[in-house]
Structure formats: C-alpha cells, structure tokens
Amino acid sequence: MAAFEPVLTRNVGKPEALSVRGYRQGGGYEGLAKSLKMEPDAVIEEVKKSGLRGRGGAGFSAGLKWSFIPKGKDKPKYLVCNADESEPGTFKDRLLMEHDPHQLIEGCAICCWAVSAATCYIYIRGEYTQAAATLERALKEAYEQGILGDSVMGSGFKLDMYVHRGAGAYICGEETGMLESLEGKRGQPRVKPPFPAVVGAFGSPTVINNVETLCNVPHIIVRGADWYKGIGTDERNTGPKLYAISGHVERPGTYEYPIGVTFRELLDGAGGMWKGRTLKAFIPGGASAPILKADQIDIKMDFDTVAKAGSMLGSAAVIVMDETTCMVRSVARLSKFFNHESCGQCTPCREGTNWMELVLKRLEHGEGTERDAQLLLSICKNIGGNSLCALGDAAIGPVKSLVDRFPEEIHQHVRDRACPFPKQRYFSNGA
C-alpha cells in the first residue's frame, strides 16, 4: 500500500489530542469553524458530494440522510450519534472515542449545524466505560472553551451535547431501538415508517449517524469533497475506512485504509495468519455478514464489491478464521448471540433465532440429521424480510452462508455424529 496518510486515526497514540488545545494544534475544530461560516444547506451539499456513506453497517448516504430532515422550526431537531457499537468483532468506534473524542464532537457539531439541531445525544454502549469517561471529559472542556453551549465558537448557534450510556443491549444499536432506549423506554425497535428523519427522538425529526461517519465530516469540510472522493475505489465507495480485524491473525486491531483495500492487504497489514496457518474463511463486516470463503481473498473491501460477492461490508469488522475452525461451531456461536440479543418483540426473530441456535447446537453436538441444512434454509427464509427490524435479517446472514458455502462441513457433522474438529469449548458454560 503506497503511503496512505491516516485521516481518522491521525491522533491515535497522541495523548495531547485529548485536550481541546492539543486537538486544535493538529488542525482540529477548523472544520467546525469553516462550516459555521457556510450555509447549512451548503454543508449538506458538500457531504452529499463527498459520497460519504454510513459507516454503521447499512452504507446509506450521510448527506442524503441529513437532507431528509424537514426544514422549518415547528419542532426541535436532534442528532443522535450511534456509539452503541455492539456487534461481535466490531471495535473501531471505540478507538475513535478513546483516542480522539474531539474529532467526534466536531463532527457532531457540524452535523447539528447542517440540520439545525440544537441537541445532540451520543448514545454509547454501556460497556464502553473508558470511552464514555473520555468523551465526558472532552465534552466538559468543549463547553468550557466555548465550542459547545449557548454560542458555538462565538457564532450564536446554540448546541448542547450529551453522552447517554446504554445498558448493554445489541438491539439498542438499531436506530429506533436506540431512540426508545434514549427516551427511557424498553429498547425495542419501532415500526417504520415513520422514519426517524420525520418522527424520531421525542417525536421530532432526528438524524442518527455512526461515530465513524461523523468523524469523517470535519475532514470533508476542511479538505473538500473532491479530496475525499479521491480516496477509495470509485464514485460510490469513497473515503478512508477503519477495519477492525480479529480472529486468527498475528496482530488483531483497528487499521485505517482507503475504502476498497483488498482483503489480502488487510491480512498482510495485520501480520498475516496466526502461527502461519491457512486461511479458511472470513467474515467481512461483522457478525451479521455472510461468511466468505478463502477463495475471495483478493476481494476489494468496499460496500458494493462485498455486496456483489454475496456478503456485506457492514461495519467492516473482519473476522478471520483458519483451517482449524469449525464453521458449524462458529455459526452456532453467532446464532447464540443473535438469539440472546433479539428483543423478543416480533415473532420471526424471537422464535426463529432461538430455533436456529437450537438446530445448530444440535448439529455441532453430532445430533443433526441430513434434513437440517434444508431446515435452516427454510427458517432463514421465514425470518428474512419478515421481521420488524434488521436484526432478523442480520441473524440469518451467517447461517445462510454456512449452508450455502460449507455444506460438506454440515454433512460431515451429521455423518460422523460428532464435530470433526479439535474439541474446543463452545459455550461459556462448557455445553
């Protein structure tokens, strides 16, 4: 990879960036200052032009999302920053919040200015205690320095920002589940439409963006949409991207690359396979993304290419699996997660994720039948597209890919009446 200068992670490992002064020395808050001199619509236009797509998983155009917020002053508007990063394998936002909180605050402030929101909530995952504390400190200082509060950087624009800690539910990362939780209710998704852009937090128009998405915004404003578009694969996949790499690699961690880097480069960057083992499969975008086989090693890791390959970039949490990995066990473990995290509201997700886990567990323990592969596909079909929110669709991703791409492994489990791979503890309780 020819010298790519980190954008989002440039302040990682620089403790001085935790203070407003230190952040400013690195060019911080210039984007906010610049955007406050621009018309809000011009800010939206610039972000739209940059091609920035949501980094939370769905990959929806951020600028377009902002433009859905109705103009007019009859209702207050809100920005909710989705920092409820809970998908297994995903830990990129944590890095941004712990090492560069002001970058997020600046991004949030620019977004609020663009959509005329006077209040911003950063809904942070409950387990992220350190990130929450860092953000709280940064917010306090930002208020003291006049960056937030009654007059943002002396512009007269009033903006309040709060950190709201979740209580550890994956479903609160779903945007409407998050709003319910934020409002003090049981965190479960709402029926859409109406979409949050029309009826969101407290019944008002609300923008919901991921941490990484908002962290991109200051750079777009400072350096311009054209510079931003120059990074990445094509018109539809632009900008720098954080990849959270875990699993059987030598140096797991969060790496920044231009979007569209190949998986092989990612793997090499992370030190290659653990103990020099062979790659068997990888998940390109977090627990809900269908698993890809090793033959896809040269895939470009951007939204559209990964989607074309039958998976999704999602949150770009890459989980690498070597040849000792039992795919049935892995998928059973993922299913356990989705079953545990289903809110229980809608039927297909509540019953279907539970059933899938039971079937996979049975398969893994050598009690499966030849019909189980078809049964799993059928359950996936009944969940897919029929659930209230995206969690149901997320839960079927790995299961479908297991049946589609690793049928021989299921067959082996059934035939041998046991898992052919070395015994590892499967569930934390030893089951």
Add this chain to the structure above:
Amino acid sequence: MPKVTINDRTVEVEAGTNLVDAAMKVGVQIPHYCYHPRLSVVGQCRMCLVKIEGMPKLQAGCSTPVVKDGMVVRTDVPEVAEAQKGMMEFFLLNHPLDCPICDQAGECGLQDYSFKHGVAYSRFQYEDKRTYPGRERIPLGANVLLNMNRCIQCTRCVRFTQEVTKTAELGFFNRGARTEIGTFPGKELNNDLATCVVDICPVGALTSTRFRFAERVFYLDKKPSLCTGCEVGCNITVEHRRGSIKRYKPRFNVDVNDYWMCDYGRSTFELYKTTPRLVTPRVRAEGGNGHSPVTPTSWKDALDAVARRLRGNQETVAFLGSGFLTTEEAYLFGQLADLAGSPHRSVPVDLGDPHTIPRHGQPPISGREAAPNRRGAELAGLAPGIADGKAMTGELLTSDELVHGDGASRCSALVVCDSYFSRAAYDPAVVERLRKAKFLVVFGWADSPLAQAADVALPVATHTEKEGTFVNVEHRVQRFDRAFPAQGQVRPGVEVLSDLLSRFDAKWANLSAGAVFDRLAATVPAFAGLSWHTLPATGAPLHLAGVPGDAIAAETAPGTGIE
C-alpha cells in the same frame, strides 16, 4: 379519499386507514394477532404480511396506511401464504399445544389460524420447547390468570393497560425467546376493566378466574343482550349452556361500551345463580290480617286475585316500579296503573359505585345507578304523578315515601313491580314498611323476603329469559334478545302483564314485547318513530325535546373514574 385495490377489489377508504381495516371493507380477512383497532399499532406479530405492488419485501398490513390512490395489495399470492405458514410455525414452536385443558380452545386465534394458514406437521422435533417453569398459573389480579407458556407475546394486554385504562400494570419483561408478560413489582391487575385483557388475548395465556374451567366454549350458546350492572347498558353476549349462564362478554357498540365492559358487570349474572328464585305464583289465603299462609297456585287464580283487588279498589293503589323492568313491562304497568286510576307510581333511584367505560373518540360513559332502565321505566309510564297521560297534583306516594317512609300504610293495595327493585328489597325494615299495605302484590324473579311477605307473588323471568329494551344513561334505547326460555311456571313479565290487563280490556291480550314496544312508540313522544323490528342493533337515541331535565344524569356526567 384514496382508493386501494386488495385482491382485485377496489375500495375507497379514509386516508390513513391501515390495510387490515381496508381489507375488511372488501371482505378480505388479513390474519393478525397484535393488531387491535383500539390499540396502538406495533406490527410485531408479523401475521398480517401482505404483498404490495412495487415493494420488494412483504409489508405488515397493520402498519401500512393507505395514503394515496393506486396502492395494489395482494393477500392471495403464494409468497404471502408461505410467510403466514412460516409465522404459524414460529408461533407454535414453543406453544404447549395443551388445547384439551385450555379454556381458550374453541375461540383461540392459534387454532383458527392454524387451520386456515398453518401446516399440520411439526419440524420442531428434536429440541425442547421453551417453558416458563412456575409461570403456568400466575394470578395477575383478582380476575385474571396468566399462563406464560401459552403466550405469543403480542402485547395486546400490555397496550390495553397503557392506552385504554391508562393504569399500566402490565409490562414486557426479559427479551428474545425469554420475553414474558407480567405485572410491575408491587402492582396488581385490578383495574375496573381488567378482564378485558382476557377478551383481547388471542390465545389462552390470559384466562378469567371467573370463567376458568366453567365450560368448554364450543358448548356455549351465545345471545346478544345487555348488562344490567348499571345504567350504562353495556352491550354483551350472554353465554350459557342449557340455561346456565357461564359468562358475560362485551359486544362491540361504538356508542356505548366500545369493545369493553367492566369486571363488576361481568359478575352480575352470578346474582341469578345465587339468589333463590320465585318459581310458582303464590297467593295468601283471605283473612288473618296478612298472617294467613301463602299457597302455590295457578297463574289463572293468582292473576284473578290481583285483577279482583285492583278493579274493586276505589282507594289508594300505589305502584313501586323498578329500574330493572324492561321499557315494555314498565309501559304495561303504567297501563295497569291507569286502569286502577293511580298516580302513585315511581321508580326508585339506587345509586351505587360508578362504573366507567372509556370510549373511542367520545368522552367515557359512566353509570352510577345500579339499575339499567330507570329512565326507560319512567318514560314508559311509571313517572310519578302521571295517570292516563295527564299530570296529577296532590299528595303522591313516591318510592321514597314507600321505601323510607310510611307511605305503604296508606295504600289499600301496593304493587311492587320487581321483587329485587334494589338492594333495599332485602332490608327487613323496608320489607316491614312495605308490608303495611293492605294488599301487597310482588312481581319478580327473586324469592326475596319481600316476595315472601307478599299477598300475591308472581314469578317473572330474569332479563336473560325475556326480550325487551332498556334506556341507558345517555337516553339510548337498546333492544336485547332472550338468551334462553324461563323454566317451569316462570313467565316473561310482558306475557304476565298482558294476561292481567286482558282481564280489564281484551285489546291487551296476547301481546309480545315487540307489539308492546310498537304501541309505546305510537303513544310516548320520546319513542316516536321507532319500531321493534327496525330498531338498530346498536340502539337508537330517544327524542328528548320536551322531556324534563334529568337531574341524576347531570350529577353523574362522564368524567368520573378512569380517565
């Protein structure tokens, strides 16, 4: 108004109508569990999935409003049937399938939709069903029992307590496949409408302690009727087996009780079962100053005795009415009083606890009087001081005078129209006061102490054994059907009175309740234009211009109780 096409049938609906309701208009049933017209839309049972042209995925019918022209919906395509089949399979995965011991069997949403949309075999063969040990029979309150194993998590009950009664005792706890319904700590489901959650529960998760194991629902005969618990006149269904009432259930009437009824109203039929019944006409032997023995007799002899006394009597005859009479009975009693030349007629007011039913788009309806038809009885001819349609002056023996004063001692004959005219009928002091009349006739279904003290006691039917009309607190006249015939010698009041009146004038012979109502409509201005056969199922408001203001109604104006 936008047009929507559902299964090739086009209908114009109000903008914002959801697809489940719109489909109902063209006779297409979209199956649903969580949706209820009076509860917020949550779209979570996913049973109402439909295909909408131009949409990639199936959409939940309940949460899809018709907003503009041109929506084309299909519910009869294979993908919809597949989805419904899939949902039914999910519902039944962890359901105990204990229909043989479940109260809901026979009126169960799971059973019905399984037959219509489900499959007859299970693919859930190797795994254990999810259960909620120790949560099979949890009393949520005095009247409602929860069996969590049967629950399908539709949250209708939760939303009912949040949105209709606004008492919010119930909540959704835990998550995923372990999700359960329960009361919040320290709360009990004891609001006035608590048992309504049993009605709206589509499965057997919530059952009524009152009805539990009383009868298999498929053995029940059901007849439309009215609740007699108070003056609201909730529309109900009397559900009985061979004349033994098992339960009352609310019957939808948007102008009265909407979909609901109160728990007190549901309990009122128990009175018919626990109170000893008057079963044969009884007449006291002549002489002995009221202390001669009473003997069972035939209807002919009993009515002859009454007719003789009333005809030959030139002195004071008083009529103590009752709010439990049907309008038709009250009318005939009024005629009887006219024939006896008596202005001494009245209907006692029996104030009890208020019962309030929330309604949709209207203020709640509330009733404080314990009887269902005081207004109707007064309008039909038992209003004090009116004889032969003309107002009378002079001293009148009102119900107050009779029940609480010594008015009865001034009566040469006293006709008590209902042996259970109010709870006062069971007060020994009241019985003693009324007994002071020289001749005491008591009609009624209850063999109350008052009936036992009577010179002539006449067994008439309860309201479930007869048909008629009641006029409720808002002056709406509503008709009810006979649920089952009276047993033995007990006869409907209209039949008895028609028999009695025919002894004075042949024109009164052989009248049915309907014929009486039509005569009443022809003579009483408030009922003008109404007729028995065209009276709408939901009742009709009376014409009250010129009718004196109703002091009690003003006093019990809506707004009390549940808000």
